[in-house]
Amino acid sequence: MYTLYWSPGSASMAPHCCLEEAGAAYTLKLVDTGKGEHQTPEYLALNPNGKVPTLIVANGSDGGNFTMIESAAMCMLIADRHPAAGLAPKTDELARGHFYMWLTHLTNTLQPAMLRYYYPDRHTTGDGEAVVNKAMEEVAAVWSRIDAHLRTKGPYLLGDRYSAADIFCTMLSLWQDCCPETYRRFPSVKRLADLVMARPAIQRIAAVNQAA
Numbered sequence: 150m151y152t153l154y155w156s157p158g159s160a161s162m163a164p165h166c167c168l169e170e171a172g173a174a175y176t177l178k179l180v181d182t183g184k185g186e187h188q189t190p191e192y193l194a195l196n197p198n199g200k201v202p203t204l205i206v207a208n209g210s211d212g213g214n215f216t217m218i219e220s221a222a223m224c225m226l227i228a229d230r231h232p233a234a235g236l237a238p239k240t241d242e243l244a245r246g247h248f249y250m251w252l253t254h255l256t257n258t259l260q261p262a263m264l265r266y267y268y269p270d271r272h273t274t275g276d277g278e279a280v281v282n283k284a285m286e287e288v289a290a291v292w293s294r295i296d297a298h299l300r301t302k303g304p305y306l307l308g309d310r311y312s313a314a315d316i317f318c319t320m321l322s323l324w325q326d327c328c329p330e331t332y333r334r335f336p337s338v339k340r341l342a343d344l345v346m347a348r349p350a351i352q353r354i355a356a357v358n359q360a361a
């Protein structure tokens with residue numbers, strides 16, 4: 150049993166989709182970041198960074214709750230604990246390396262550039278606008294390289310094989326304030342997002358995010 154602390158349209162969407170794809174039992178706890186609920190002492194005790202999401206796995210190996218932060222790591226854990234869902238290549242397959250590579254690239258390179266756009270004041274003591282402009286440039290440059298990969302080696306990040314990395318990529322592709330017209334500019338990213346969004350499990354989670 151999992152508990153996912155989430156907020157609509159946030160980085161919780163990828164692990165949420167993974168839980169749904171896996172058919173795992175989970176409950177949701179809404180964190181209203183607009184009301185500062187990610188900064189309460191109770192939430193900070195779970196996630197000292199004060200970020201969404203947080204995932205709790207009941208009955209961890211110590212017999213208690215197992216708590217984790219970082220959305221990409223959650224996707225990897227869920228993929229591993231629910232192998233029948235086919236969200237990742239097996240550990241003895243070489244493709245597993247590309248699965249790690251893409252998820253890590255997305256969370257290490259693309260997501261931080263996006264977060265610089267959304268939180269420029271955290272990255273300068275001076276002009277936030279310069280940070281925003283540079284972040285937009287960087288996001289577009291990273292999308293351009295991912296688009297080129299998907300164009301020649303897609304439609305999925307791992308070729309013809311769907312994985313949790315595609316879910317994560319699609320989640321980031323929805324954050325278009327930092328990259329206006331992402332889908333027009335990067336059609337192979339759009340092709341991937343269309344494939345992912347057409348999946349029934351993903352449609353259910355998109356509806357939950359839209360309704361909240």
Ligand SMILES: N[C@@H](CCC(=O)N[C@@H](CS)C(=O)NCC(=O)O)C(=O)O
Pocket residue numbers: 158159160161182187199200201202218219220221256264
């Ligand atoms: N690397 C973290 C980033 C999480 C993150 O920055 N979440 C945003 C929402 S998308 C958040 O909680 N923002 C509130 C804040 O930073 O104050 C992850 O992927 O879990």
